[in-house]
Amino acid sequence: DAGITQSPRHKVTETGTPVTLRCHQTENHRYMYWYRQDPGHGLRLIHYSYGVKDTDKGEVSDGYSVSRSKTEDFLLTLESATSSQTSVYFCAIRGQGEGSPLHFGNGTRLTVT
Amino acid sequence: AQSVAQPEDQVNVAEGNPLTVKCTYSVSGNPYLFWYVQYPNRGLQFLLKYITGDNLVKGSYGFEAEFNKSQTSFHLKKPSALVSDSALYFCAVRPSNDYKLSFGAGTTVTVRA
Numbered sequence: 279d280a281g282i283t284q285s286p287r288h289k290v291t292e293t294g295t296p297v298t299l300r301c302h303q304t305e306n307h308r309y310m311y312w313y314r315q316d317p318g319h320g321l322r323l324i325h326y327s328y329g330v331k332d333t334d335k336g337e338v339s340d341g342y343s344v345s346r347s348k349t350e351d352f353l354l355t356l357e358s359a360t361s362s363q364t365s366v367y368f369c370a371i372r373g374q375g376e377g378s379p380l381h382f383g384n385g386t387r388l389t390v391t
Numbered sequence: 392a393q394s395v396a397q398p399e400d401q402v403n404v405a406e407g408n409p410l411t412v413k414c415t416y417s418v419s420g421n422p423y424l425f426w427y428v429q430y431p432n433r434g435l436q437f438l439l440k441y442i443t444g445d446n447l448v449k450g451s452y453g454f455e456a457e458f459n460k461s462q463t464s465f466h467l468k469k470p471s472a473l474v475s476d477s478a479l480y481f482c483a484v485r486p487s488n489d490y491k492l493s494f495g496a497g498t499t500v501t502v503r504a
Contacts, residue, residue: 309490311492313494318496319496320395320397320481320494320495320496320497321435321481321494322494323491323492323493326490326491328490334490336491337493368434368435370435376442377423377440377442377443377487379425379437379440380425380435380437380492381437382427382434382435382436383434384433384434385433385434
């Protein structure tokens with residue numbers, strides 16, 4: 279799957295705890311994205327990165343932060359998990375070619391109890 | 392800001408019949424348009440894209456899509472559906488001068504034998 283690994287694949291955590299999801303790519307792509315998928319909403323962009331240490335907010339960024347200290351890794355942190363953040367989280371990467379599509383990882387299913 | 396509408400939550404067709412999944416979009420400037428498919432418990436797979444040029448684009452697994460600028464639509468089509476085409480389909484758009492890709496809510500396609 280385009281050299282993208284998400285970890286963990288599944289996680290159950292309690293309300294109020296911090297959680298970090300990791301996305302690792304072996305494609306050396308510049309652009310990386312975090313989306314969440316919820317029924318009836320499709321995929322919604324949380325944060326994205328256009329280079330090392332260059333990140334920006336998406337449409338549902340409240341309660342989330344990201345870091346990208348090297349090209350291959352893009353971390354998503356839920357600062358204090360809430361039940362509304364129970365979701366499936368997808369990482370995606372994109373090359374620099376004009377109109378290059380996103381390629382997605384297999385997702386992380388997060389449950390906040 | 393850009394947006395995507397997939398007006399049908401579900402599409403049901405018989406195997407061998409034509410399949411159409413509808414998508415309309417709103418974007419400032421020139422659109423880059425994409426279709427993705429998601430099988431159960433998997434990530435999203437890229438099917439096809441429209442960047443510029445011929446309004447009819449062909450993609451993977453026999454799918455094609457027609458870009459209609461005046462109607463701001465990008466409908467996905469397949470002349471003869473297979474049971475294995477049963478999946479969740481997403482339309483997505485981003486402006487040519489932006490990083491962010493926005494998705495529709497998705498359409499569940501069921502092809503009955």
